[in-house]
Amino acid sequence: MHTPVCELLGIEVPVICAPFGPWEEVELAAAVCEAGGLGSLGTAARSLPELRQQWSRLRGLTDRPFAINHTTRPLDEDAFRATIEERPAAISFHLAVPDDLIARAHDAGILWIQQVMDARQAAEALDAGADVIVAQGGEAGGHGGEVSTMVLVPQVVDMAGDTPVVAAGGIADGRGLAAALVLGAQGVSMGTRFLASAEMTASDEWKQRIVAADAVDAVKATNSDGILSPYTRPGSFGVPRTLRTPLVDTLREHPERIDPTEVVPLLMEAVRSGRGDEYLPFTGQSAGLVHEILPAGEIIRRVVGDAESVLVAVAAAVAASRASGPSGPSGAAGAAGGG
Numbered sequence: 001m002h003t004p005v006c007e008l009l010g011i012e013v014p015v016i017c018a019p020f021g022p023w024e025e026v027e028l029a030a031a032v033c034e035a036g037g038l039g040s041l042g043t044a045a046r047s048l049p050e051l052r053q054q055w056s057r058l059r060g061l062t063d064r065p066f067a068i069n070h071t072t073r074p075l076d077e078d079a080f081r082a083t084i085e086e087r088p089a090a091i092s093f094h095l096a097v098p099d100d101l102i103a104r105a106h107d108a109g110i111l112w113i114q115q116v117m118d119a120r121q122a123a124e125a126l127d128a129g130a131d132v133i134v135a136q137g138g139e140a141g142g143h144g145g146e147v148s149t150m151v152l153v154p155q156v157v158d159m160a161g162d163t164p165v166v167a168a169g170g171i172a173d174g175r176g177l178a179a180a181l182v183l184g185a186q187g188v189s190m191g192t193r194f195l196a197s198a199e200m201t202a203s204d205e206w207k208q209r210i211v212a213a214d215a216v217d218a219v220k221a222t223n224s225d226g227i228l229s230p231y232t233r234p235g236s237f238g239v240p241r242t243l244r245t246p247l248v249d250t251l252r253e254h255p256e257r258i259d260p261t262e263v264v265p266l267l268m269e270a271v272r273s274g275r276g277d278e279y280l281p282f283t284g285q286s287a288g289l290v291h292e293i294l295p296a297g298e299i300i301r302r303v304v305g306d307a308e309s310v311l312v313a314v315a316a317a318v319a320a321s322r323a324s325g326p327s328g329p330s331g332a333a334g335a336a337g338g339g
């Protein structure tokens, strides 16, 4: 399965592993790259020496293309400048569309992958010359908007012309990849599915919670602005989706009980020491589709293989129903559901 976005990014299969903010994912990114997908590294809340160490470790594990991610919560100018000097194949970006940064990346010959949460943001990203648009539905883990993947992807595809669109949010198996392609996307970006992978350096407790979770267990952490880093660019927005914790429940139900002067230092210390999931285990509704922890390469093989099988089965069912006359469309629905 090879789509034009694979050519553009220099990858073999149209699967991107999402960046995970401050969470360490060097081994995961390497495994994804080695399996033919695009690995990513987040940059949030990490010092420049730590980031440089991660980049150099990843380069030691793979010589395939990868992306380094930045967001506006906050944008770290030093880390961004260092990223340009590092020259990854692509820079991915989230929470606002920064024309000036896109121009700097392009001047350095680096591709720009812009994640968007609604059609207005997609129009901004296309105007600013983004090379790939990730249309992220509100099902997604981490920061996101409200529009569902099913609505946003075709909306963005209709606007994007020749610019490739990748679907994100709620995708965790081959049916999700197949559906994304049918909606006009050229690939998928998955976060939650890869969190529950063997290579991800997340706590075993978090991975097990993802495996056990239903979709409704991944909720929007409303009222969290006061305890998260401020946005550093106008037009930024997003509300994190996360599994429930005592902090998330209090934020949602009794925000007046949260004292940021008390919570922020605890949260930042936990994030910096890799325990951020004790407070905000960013996770998407696709947790309801994740039933086991698997090696990243196996996840990619299954997602791509199952997508191909589903698409072939649907095409065969459509052909069969056409051959048998106008009364047979139920066959296509049956085949699609079985994947």
Ligand SMILES: Cc1cc2nc3c(=O)[nH]c(=O)nc-3n(C[C@H](O)[C@H](O)[C@H](O)COP(=O)(O)O)c2cc1C
Pocket: 018, 019, 020, 021, 022, 023, 042, 043, 044, 069, 070, 071, 092, 093, 094, 115, 136, 139, 140, 141, 142, 143, 168, 169, 170, 171, 189, 190, 191, 192, 193, 195, 281, 282, 283, 284, 285, 286
């Ligand atoms: C733990 C976690 C951290 C995330 N951090 C970032 C980030 O720093 N930058 C970013 O662009 N997206 C981030 N995201 C969002 C992903 O890019 C992606 O849109 C999302 O995971 C897709 O939805 P899914 O989780 O249902 O696969 C994060 C997602 C998760 C689950």
